[in-house]
Amino acid sequence: MILVIGHKNPDSDSICSALAATELLKARGLKAKPIRQGEINYETKYILKTAGVEEPELITSIAGKKVWLVDYTDLSQAPDDINQAEILGIVDHHRLGDVTTVNPLEVWIWPVGCTCTILFYLFQMEEIKITYQLAILMISAILSDTVGFASPTCTQKDRKAVQELSKIAEIEDLDAFIKMLMIAKTNIKGLSATQLVEKDLKMYLVHARNVLVAQVELAALEQADSMIQALGFDLEHRCKENDLALAVLMLTDITTNRTCLIYRGEWAFKLDKFWKKGMLVMENTLSRKKQVWPWIQAKLL
Numbered sequence: 001m002i003l004v005i006g007h008k009n010p011d012s013d014s015i016c017s018a019l020a021a022t023e024l025l026k027a028r029g030l031k032a033k034p035i036r037q038g039e040i041n042y043e044t045k046y047i048l049k050t051a052g053v054e055e056p057e058l059i060t061s062i063a064g065k066k067v068w069l070v071d072y073t074d075l076s077q078a079p080d081d082i083n084q085a086e087i088l089g090i091v092d093h094h095r096l097g098d099v100t101t102v103n104p105l106e107v108w109i110w111p112v113g114c115t116c117t118i119l120f121y122l123f124q125m126e127e128i129k130i131t132y133q134l135a136i137l138m139i140s141a142i143l144s145d146t147v148g149f150a151s152p153t154c155t156q157k158d159r160k161a162v163q164e165l166s167k168i169a170e171i172e173d174l175d176a177f178i179k180m181l182m183i184a185k186t187n188i189k190g191l192s193a194t195q196l197v198e199k200d201l202k203m204y205l206v207h208a209r210n211v212l213v214a215q216v217e218l219a220a221l222e223q224a225d226s227m228i229q230a231l232g233f234d235l236e237h238r239c240k241e242n243d244l245a246l247a248v249l250m251l252t253d254i255t256t257n258r259t260c261l262i263y264r265g266e267w268a269f270k271l272d273k274f275w276k277k278g279m280l281v282m283e284n285t286l287s288r289k290k291q292v293w294p295w296i297q298a299k300l301l
């Protein structure tokens with residue numbers, strides 16, 4: 001049995017690509033099961049409901065298991081006992097991280113907008129039928145990760161995959177489909193400051209110190225207005241608890257492409273000269289991977 005597992009703090013791609021990769025392995029005649037490492041967010045719930053698919057089981061210990069990793073290759077995003085598991089395959093669209101293996105493995109890492117895009121081409125290459133349910137999962141993940149094609153991470157391959165998948169998923173009005181997905185994506189109703197920071201959080205290593213960069217996508221920056229102070233406190237607290245050099249939260253308005261940064265920590269002074277009117281605002285910025293993290297990293301080196 002192969003467990004297919006996305007990253008910690010799972011986003012929609014992490015869940016949908018685990019489900020899709022499982023079907024790919026099954027079509028190859030293997031036994032496989034999708035699992036998840038954390039709670040499912042509001043958007044992913046909406047996608048699973050639309051597709052009529054059950055949530056993968058929550059499993060956070062994989063010692064002694066055979067696994068495929070989807071949507072990450074960083075140890076910090078893997079289950080803590082990953083070193084006792086055997087990694088047989090990886091499908092990802094991020095920079096290569098620090099997982100290592102004992103045996104040769106199958107690796108598909110492409111610089112595209114979404115892991116599900118790579119899986120779509122693998123299904124095509126191996127002439128495996130994509131069902132209606134899978135098409136809904138995959139198209140939703142691609143549109144989520146690329147923020148409806150708006151993200152600079154979006155490539156022609158992603159667009160082509162969406163075009164093909166929309167036929168199988170019987171989506172007649174793609175704009176309306178994207179709109180509903182974005183409403184679910186930016187729903188932060190009832191979430192505490194801590195839950196917001198943990199919604200989509202990544203850790204990076206700079207000069208042997210940990211740096212956290214979290215992101216919350218919003219339909220309007222005002223959605224977070226009443227929580228700015230609490231968010232700052234949460235970041236401060238994390239720096240102390242986990243010895244972080246810097247903790248950053250990106251508040252991204254996906255309708256205006258504007259990202260506002262809240263940041264705390266020992267290295268905060270390195271960003272301070274860009275601080276304007278109490279906020280660090282980055283125009284035309286949606287992507288942590290392609291825009292915010294490279295920018296921050298350059299300021300820290």
Ligand SMILES: [Mn+2]
Nearest residue numbers: 013071114115
């Ligand atoms: Mn992804």
